[in-house]
Amino acid sequence: MFLGTVVYALINSVILALMAIGFNLTFGISGVANFAYGALYVTAAYVSWMLLNLLKLPYFLSAFISILFTTLLGALMYRFILLRVRGQALSEVIATFGIGLAILELFRYLGFVGFEYTLPVFIDQSFFILGAYVDMQRILIVIFGALLILGLWVFTHHTSLGLAFRGIAQDERTALSLGIDSDWIATLAVSFGAGLAAIAATIIIPLGSISPSEGYSVLIKALAVCIIGGLGSTGGVIVASFIIGFAERFTDSYISSHWTMIVSLAAILIVLIVKPSGLFGEQKELEERI
Amino acid sequence: MKRKLALFGLLLIVSFIWITPVTHVSAxxxxxxxxxxxxxxxxxxxxxxxxxxxxxxxxxxxxxxxxxxxxxxxxxxxxxxxxxxxxxxxxxxxxxxxxxxxxxxxxxxxxxxxxxxxxxxxxxxxxxxxxxxxxxxxxxxxxxxxxxxxxxxxxxxxxxxNSIFLAKYLAGGMALINKEFGFNKVFVMHQDVAWARAGAGAMKAMFFDKAGWDVLGMEAYPTGSADFSSGLMKARASGAQVIMPIFDMPQSGILVKQWKAMKVPALMFGFISPLAGSQAWKTFDGKIGGGMNCIFEIGNSIASPxxxxxxxxxxxxxxxxxxxxxxxxxxxxxxxxxxxxxxxxxxxxxxxxxxxxxxxxxxxxxxxxxxxxxxxxxxxxxxIDPNETAVGAVIQWTEDGKRKIVFPETLANGKIHLPPGLKSMK
CATH class of the missing domain: 3.40.50.2300 (Response regulator)
Structure with missing residues (x-):
């Protein structure tokens, strides 16, 4: 039971990290808190479902097209809406939240509600690991999650575009003086964040089903992880995912599933009281206020 | 003055004509x-x-x-x-x-x-x-x-x-399971909302405790929960023969998938919304054979001649x-x-x-x-008799993707079958 709980806690942690990493990337680079993130996650899943079930395209081609579509949607969202309000935090939040709300409620209005909206698992097998049966999809989630985080690290540390990302994140004015186009990089950051949301949806949705309310749930989880880890800090996101992921599963197993959702909310409250910028946050002005 | 009076009179008549049909239409x-x-x-x-x-x-x-x-x-x-x-x-x-x-x-x-x-x-x-x-x-x-x-x-x-009548249908199904296979150990997993709490509570008080069943655990899940691995591990570790879920949230489909993926050797019988309809076979890739579900009222996702x-x-x-x-x-x-x-x-x-x-x-x-x-x-x-009262039904998914009504007897067109891997105690 204990080892089984550890296995599922690890999987839960990687799921949370996957859900939050795109939100964190966008905020870390462009400074935009993309509250349409959950809607983009759900959009990717619905697009995959439509390509797979209505156009009868092969599954992996459907997933690939939906990731590209969502990435493009993120870029368009930035160029045509967010660019106009960039730098005005409140306007950015209102704009992205409004876009997210519109997308999710449009799906609801169009009748995309029901249990048939689900995606198939990649490989339908289960393995006995450390005292518990684990399905292949969850094992793949851990592998994909690790590869994605590694890939993101290589991208931001060893490619010119990734270094430009970090340049903008560290000091936009200095980066501008070195010829880095901050608007273009911010477009890419929102776009890549949307793409990461789509990748997360493609891997995670086969475990459950697609519904508009999933968009709100993903946004809340991403926010919880980022607030605890520190907005903009990739290391923080990973650590926070593990804290929440393990706390949730151990609460489930050894206290009661009734309290599971309270865990992440309590963790947010404690972090906001003790360290408002999050465990690895760099918003020093918040620290100086207390 | 006369002209004004005539005009006023005309206005009154027009108003009367105007209002009368409106009143008629509104009726x-x-x-x-x-x-x-x-x-x-x-x-x-x-x-x-x-x-x-x-x-x-x-x-x-x-x-x-x-x-x-x-x-x-x-x-x-x-x-x-x-x-x-x-x-x-x-x-x-x-x-x-x-x-x-x-x-x-x-x-x-x-x-x-x-x-x-x-x-x-x-x-x-x-x-x-x-x-x-x-x-x-x-x-x-x-x-x-x-x-x-x-x-x-x-x-x-x-x-x-209501939840009390739901408990009566579930109790009827559980009694049948006990009679056919001798199972009497149950693990309850329910959504943490009023109707599901009431249903689970009524089952425990009205049936399990009185009929000598062992209730090995009762787990309440907040709406939106998306991982049931801990509950299923507890069910397996405690030796449950039947898992009784009571959920109406979309995420409860995850419970069905995890139940199959984690190979929990227990019969699933209760209410999970995603298991009720004909589409469930496709949704769950045909991996729900043996699953039993209560259809709260006949004429919903299943009808009876x-x-x-x-x-x-x-x-x-x-x-x-x-x-x-x-x-x-x-x-x-x-x-x-x-x-x-x-x-x-x-x-x-x-x-x-x-x-x-x-x-x-x-x-x-x-x-x-x-x-x-x-x-x-x-x-x-x-x-249980449609000629006397309203009725609900308990269905079971067969291994070839059909749904059979197994309870009540007045509507039944099939018998309960254990899914592969589960053995009867009788």
Missing amino acids: AEPIVIGVPTSLGFLEGKEAHKAVQIAVSEINAKGGVNVGGTNRLLKVAAADLRDAAPGVPVPEALLGLEKNILEQKPAAIVVGPFRSEALIAGMDIIAKYKVPMLGTVAMSPTSEKKIKEDPEKYKYIFRTCL NVPKSLAFTSKYKQVFGSDIQSGHGVAPAYESVYILAEAIERAGSLDPDAIVAELEKTDRMGVLGRVKYGEGNQAVYG
């Missing part, structure tokens, strides 16, 4: 039926469609005869969103009151989705004296409230079954909307409620809420659900 205005519920959730969405079918059928026959005047019915739906995680009850109540004030319905059908919203909303319904025939919310607390103050809350009826009108309704639904009913709850009662209401209005001969309520209390109708009569607390009475 024949359609009767508004409010459908405030969670339209974005399967049960709410399909119940709304069922109401539309009933209304169109009644209108096609000329409408409802109210004191000698035929009046058409009109549906005014409102999305309360009360089933969504995180939506507070006061927000749902605002939607309910808005529907009543703006649409001025003569009556409400379907009603709040969550019992929490219904119980809190009963005061609003009583305040505006709008008869309501609920078809989704199931907590028996609303009946308790009606019994405590019948004059105030007499407007609230429930056509769907022993209740002929249930077959007629389900095929009409498919003909109109192009797909089968997928929900196991609330849809057939919504359809039936419109007819019950229309007949009550005709008998009352007016839209006076007290007169309608008096006639609703006398309801005795053979229809899609079997025989509907309202009992204590204005709750429709459910049982």
Whole structure:
């Protein structure tokens, strides 16, 4: 039971990290808190479902097209809406939240509600690991999650575009003086964040089903992880995912599933009281206020 | 002066002519039926469609005869969103009151989705004296409230079954499982909402404790929970032979998938929304053979030739909307409620809420659900004989993707079979 709980806690942690990493990337680079993130996650899943079930395209081609579509949607969202309000935090939040709300409620209005909206698992097998049966999809989630985080690290540390990302994140004015186009990089950051949301949806949705309310749930989880880890800090996101992921599963197993959702909310409250910028946050002005 | 008087007189005549037909038209205005519920959730969405079918059928026959005047019915739906995680009850109540004030319905059908919203909303319904025939919310607390103050809350009826009747169907199914296979160890997993808590609690108190079953655990999951691995590990470790789930949230589909993936050697029998409809076989890639589910009311996602009108309704639904009913709850009662209401209005001969309520209390109708009569607390009475009461059913998925009714005996067209890997204790 204990080892089984550890296995599922690890999987839960990687799921949370996957859900939050795109939100964190966008905020870390462009400074935009993309509250349409959950809607983009759900959009990717619905697009995959439509390509797979209505156009009868092969599954992996459907997933690939939906990731590209969502990435493009993120870029368009930035160029045509967010660019106009960039730098005005409140306007950015209102704009992205409004876009997210519109997308999710449009799906609801169009009748995309029901249990048939689900995606198939990649490989339908289960393995006995450390005292518990684990399905292949969850094992793949851990592998994909690790590869994605590694890939993101290589991208931001060893490619010119990734270094430009970090340049903008560290000091936009200095980066501008070195010829880095901050608007273009911010477009890419929102776009890549949307793409990461789509990748997360493609891997995670086969475990459950697609519904508009999933968009709100993903946004809340991403926010919880980022607030605890520190907005903009990739290391923080990973650590926070593990804290929440393990706390949730151990609460489930050894206290009661009734309290599971309270865990992440309590963790947010404690972090906001003790360290408002999050465990690895760099918003020093918040620290100086207390 | 004379000219002014003549002009004034002409104005009066014109006004009179103008007003008279308006009055006549307004007397024949359609009767508004409010459908405030969670339209974005399967049960709410399909119940709304069922109401539309009933209304169109009644209108096609000329409408409802109210004191000698035929009046058409009109549906005014409102999305309360009360089933969504995180939506507070006061927000749902605002939607309910808005529907009543703006649409001025003569009556409400379907009603709040969550019992929490219904119980809190009963005061609003009583305040505006709008008869309501609920078809989704199931907590028996609303009946308790009606019994405590019948004059105030007499407007609230429930056509769907409540958690107590659900417990009786589950108990019937469990008794059959015990009789056939000797199983008597159960692990309960339920959603942490009023109706599911009441259902699980009633099962423990009314059946498991009395019938000598071991309840190895009772896990409550908040709405929106998406991982059931810990509960399933506990069920396996404790040696449960039956897992009894009670969920209506979309995420409960994950529980079905995890139950299969984690190879938990226990029969799944209870209520999980995603397991109820014909689409479930495709949704779960055909991996639900052996799973048992309670269909709260006949005529929802499954019909029976022993209740002929249930077959007629389900095929009409498919003909109109192009797909089968997928929900196991609330849809057939919504359809039936419109007819019950229309007949009550005709008998009352007016839209006076007290007169309608008096006639609703006398309801005795053979229809899609079997025989509907309202009992204590204005709750429709459910049982096992469709000629005597309304009925629900327990189905089991076969290994080749069909659904067989295994309980009650009056509707059964199959016997319970254990899925591969599970052995009988007898």
